Amino acid sequence: MKASLLDALFIALTFMVFEAHTEESSPTTKMEFNRDIRPILSDACFHCHGPDKNTRKASLRLDLPEEAMKKTESGVFPIVPGQPEKSDLVRRILTDDKDERMPPTKAHKVLSTAQKKVLRKWIEQGAEYQIHWAYLPISRPPIPRVSLNPVDAFIRQKLATENLQAAEEANKITLIRRVTLDLIGLPPTPAEVDTFVHDAAPGAYERVVDRLLASPHYGERMAVDWLDAARYADTNGYQVDRDRTLYVWRDWVIRAFNANQRFDQFTIEQIAGDLLPNSTIEQRIATGFNRNHMINEEGGVTPEEFLAEYTANRVETTATVWLAQTFNCTRCHDHKFDPFTQRDFYSLKAFFHNVSEKGVGDYSKPSNVSSPPFLPVPTPVVSAGLAAIQTEIKQAKQDPSSGAKERLSKLTKSLAEVEETVPVSLVMDEATPRETFILLRGVFDQLGEKVTATTPAVMPPMGDDLPRDRLGLARWLVDPSNPLPARVTVNRFWQMLFGTGLVRTAEDFGSQGEPPSHPELIDWLAAEFISSGWNIKATLRLLVTSATYRQSSKFTPAAHQRDPENRLLARGPRFRLQGEFVRDQALAASGLLMEKIGGPSVKPYHPAGLYEQVTEGSGTTVYVPSKGEDLHRRSLYTYWKRSVPNPAMMLFDSPFREACVLRRPRTNTPLQALNLLNDPTYVEASRLLAQRMLLEGGSSIESRLIYGFRLVTARAPRPAEITILKMSLDRALREFNADPKAAALFLKVGEATTDGKLDVAVLASYTNLASTLLNLDETATKE
């Protein structure tokens, strides 16, 4: 990044993970702008004294040193380096005079005494500014101890400064379950666990990792997070919320991850695959990324209004996913905290504004073809069928006989019918050049100045050799001189494995985002990611083979008191699985999981009546569950209707998929408990798991219990646990023997069949036990 541009880039912040640092600092501690000062100034001051010229008060901006240090209109100097007593900023934050005090009361921002001291001390120490860390070029810091895995070297260095010690390695069983759930989103089988436990040769763990990275389920697991980022869904989202066809794009994502496509190429194909020279069908399918936004088909809407929505959504999504910058702010005005302008927003929009789309879907057409552009993607069988009909049509046309005319009309009709069954995938094109204007206050019909396709002014410029279209934009994004995409992406990998990113605010690397907990590490990882050839699997391998990742996740009082959120990683990660994997794990453990990859979305069990209450029109207004194997596909294939998203997934914090989401919350609620206890999905899985225990778990009660426990948690139960499980089974068996009707009812839940020769009360009691296992905290948790 050019130095002249860097001058303009000064900002960031927030939460108080390391607040102790500033509050406990001794008089000699050196204040650092990015760590100590920017968070305060950004949050409390920049709104009126920052980048947005339209809301700037008293012509004063504190985000740039030369501005903050010059004489103001009222003749004072806000900041005089080394001289806090002469700095008006210090006077204004300390004064008791309500009319003078900054920030003013109406801003609802109050500086703490500690923050005031920090600001004063920083000025006293010379008021040195720093460029916002995320905009600096990626450095490749030296590894503190080259004998260690680089991740461990950085993490341990910080632990040492905090007087904390890394935990010991987790036991092998915990470890294989952890890494298997993380990399493929499924539990390890007992056989996989045994193989690993008995593999005493060096590199046993690495062999597991390599096996997982080569698994076709790896792509499915990686796709889940990408679908959140891409706001993927199976319906249009607005009003009647009809179906769309984009699963072909979803399957492309799975294939791309499995093929370990370079992340830069993965980026280019999704943003501009259609513009690549001699682009392939696959590359055009990839551009579905930018058609995942909602599409309105409501009668009476103004097309321009929604065209403005779609293009804005593409800008915001692109800026969030690759840059972690909050461009949505600049849709209506210059950014309040970060150095981006409204012009930047609309200049980016110009890249996405030439698609041959209408702004409004055509409600009179079948929903899969109502919103061009789209690409027909027939299966080979359908292609052959189409070709055959076309040949016949040709022949019929040349046929002078009397019956030919009738045959021709029949053939034409069947051609149309078959064509309607051809899957399509929404794609991008560049077929309708449009002029782009700044929209005043973001309102679609309030046109301001005309703009052309350009990247944000403060970022590294687009090379002269790059075309000013989406392809140029994509290449610019992943140019190694752009410091953001690599940092942002490795941070998301970190978040996926450790629960929280090195930068907690994965979606905001701006001034208001949180600075990284380990600044050198995120840079080293970003540099390594680029130099590895944007190799995703290699990066994940590096992370999961670190000792940091492999630590035991047991809490210790000392570490927990010092670092309650485990940001310093004195222990391994332990947190609840995403909803998809909670369900997938139950299906896998019970043997129900249907491992087919890709294809149209499916409809697993779903409470009756939910759609009928709220739906209307010609969309999917009644939920009809699938039959057979489609009931047991992995959860990422579940039909996602935006207006009524899958309720079980929503209970486990799935986003609506209306906008890009890079970080799901992780709640723990009674409604989740009810779901795991009573949803037919889990009652059926419990029955099938019970059957496995009875048929595959040996002949003793104990061996069956151990087998079931291992299927779910990978480990064998301890004696105290076996005692509870045995008593539980005994009691359930007594009760179901006394009430065979109840047992029979319990076993009727779900479509999957169980062996009719099994005793009803026995199977019911084991089913009850299996349900207990599927409801354990440990089961829903990666630990």
Place this chain on the structure above:
Amino acid sequence: MNPNPFLEMTRRQFLGRTSTGIGAAALASLLNPQISAAQGVAGLPHFAPKAKRVIWLTQAGAPSQLDLFDYKPGLRSQYNKDLPNSVRKGQRVTGMTSNQPRFPIAPSIFTFKQYGKAGHWLSELLPHTAHLADDLCIIRSMHTDAINHDPGMTLLQTGSQVAGRPSFGSWLSYGLGSDNAELPAFVVMVSRPSGSGNAQPLHERMWGSGFLSARYQGVRFSAGKDPVLFLANSPGITPERRRAMLDDIAGLNRIKLDDYQDPEIQARIDQYEMAFRMQSSVPELADLSKEPASVFERYGPESRKPGSYAANCILARRLAERGVRFIQLYHRGWDQHSNLPAHIRSQCYDIDQPGAALVGELKERGLLEDTLVLWGGEFGRSVYSQGQLTETDYGRDHHPRCFSLWLAGGGVKPGAIIGETDDFSYNVIKDPVHIHDLNATALHLMGFDHTRLTVRNQGRDYRLTDVHGEIVQAILA
């Protein structure tokens, strides 16, 4: 409960932290659902509230202000005349009528009378509501930015046309927590028209929690054995069997807790206990069988049909009695682009008597004084007819520039009339009230400064009223 000293320490740590938005609230409640149930976020509400709970009677599809509340006797003489350009001023109309050659004025065919000391003009379609006239504060000068249902309802509920912001109810449950640990703080009930009304679809996002934690999203109550999703035990599982199983789960989880010391495990144990309590408290709440016959008579014939708006009104009262913070009813079917006279009659049959019964009952039981009741839709309807206009029939298109809405209860000035529209019920000419103003005022009644109920998301402090909203003083008692 596990009086584990280590967990106690953890709890103190979490609670002792300064409020950093979602984090602190969520973490505190993770450690003890009772705490969040009682307290919500530390420091909230900002001042003593006038209302402790909200019942939002949302009329989805946009009821016609011209046929219900906004009496325009002068329009009779304008029948079938063109809407003057001086009124429309070239303003945007929807694509459904923008191609009409004319905009013929359609006066309401319904008669209006003045009611109560307040002298509210109300149409003959609302005879029961009319009895309550002196309890109602009617705003005739509501206006909005949206002209289509989906963005309009999203704006009404979340303060933004763009999907993804938290809904009003989730803001309140975030800010206040629940008064009842065994029920969700934010409950939603949806009903369909009993007649053939033109129903618009609704979206879960309208009661979603946006970027707030999912724990604050509205919980949909449905008629039937499972009022809350997955509440009922699986067939064949008795409450005793479930209790036994929960004890086993808790026993196993405690072994894990002793080993790992993760407070999240204690939280899970507590959540399972709360789930069990909900399994008895929710069915008790949803069971209307013990309501006396007089109640059903009061709420009207539809009230005996589970899932009807009328039955939901009875449930709303029961929820209010049990301390639920935000009770939201949606009644669909108001989108009367054609055959308005017939359809609005049937809609009013659905909502008039039950709504009046609800307010009346709240009043008699002493609940109205601290319950804020709102009634209204996402926008208004046009004075000009959509489609064929006859002496007895017309349709009305969407109209964002004015609509009517009423409030009653906690802190609301009874009998007040706010705002005025022009002779065509087209433009607001006095005291305009934007949705943001309404929300600012409602939050004020709930004890919040709407400019300070904020949550940080993507680097910005968001609020229900975005950067807008003025408290409407005339609404306040």
